[in-house]
Amino acid sequence: MHAPDTPRSRDTYDYAVIRVVPRVEREEFVNVGVILSCPTAKFLEARIEVxxxxxxxxxxxxxxxxxxxxLAAIEAICAGGPGSGPIGLLPQRARFHWLTAKRSSIIQTSPVHLGRCTAAGSSLEHLMDTMVRVRR
Structure with a gap:
């Protein structure tokens, strides 16, 4: 669970884009979501749209x-708690680092990037708009 998305001083956050790489050997991917961690706000959330x-x-x-x-497992690990498996029981920062570790599987994340925000949830939505959603 995270703190309410209320205005606050500018906090530092980390994020990574979630990618699906259907054929790993070709290295082609589609961005499908974002994981955002803002320790100050006690915020860790993944938003996914396939x-x-x-x-x-x-x-x-x-x-x-x-x-x-x-992908649902990523969301569950971010949420944490007993139903999220052993990784979901780790502290928030440890879960973020585990989720963003380099992998050579069909589900991967981008390198971790840094940002500053006043509301982590709004920043997550902005990242979804700019990194995942395709304007039609």
């Missing part, structure tokens, strides 16, 4: 059910 058409354009045979299950 554009199935974009993923199928890269790999028509992608197993979207498996992808969604693994």
């Amino acid at each position: 554009d199935e058409a974009r993923l199928r354009a890269i790999d028509p045979d992608i197993d979207l059910e498996t992808v969604r299950r693994h």
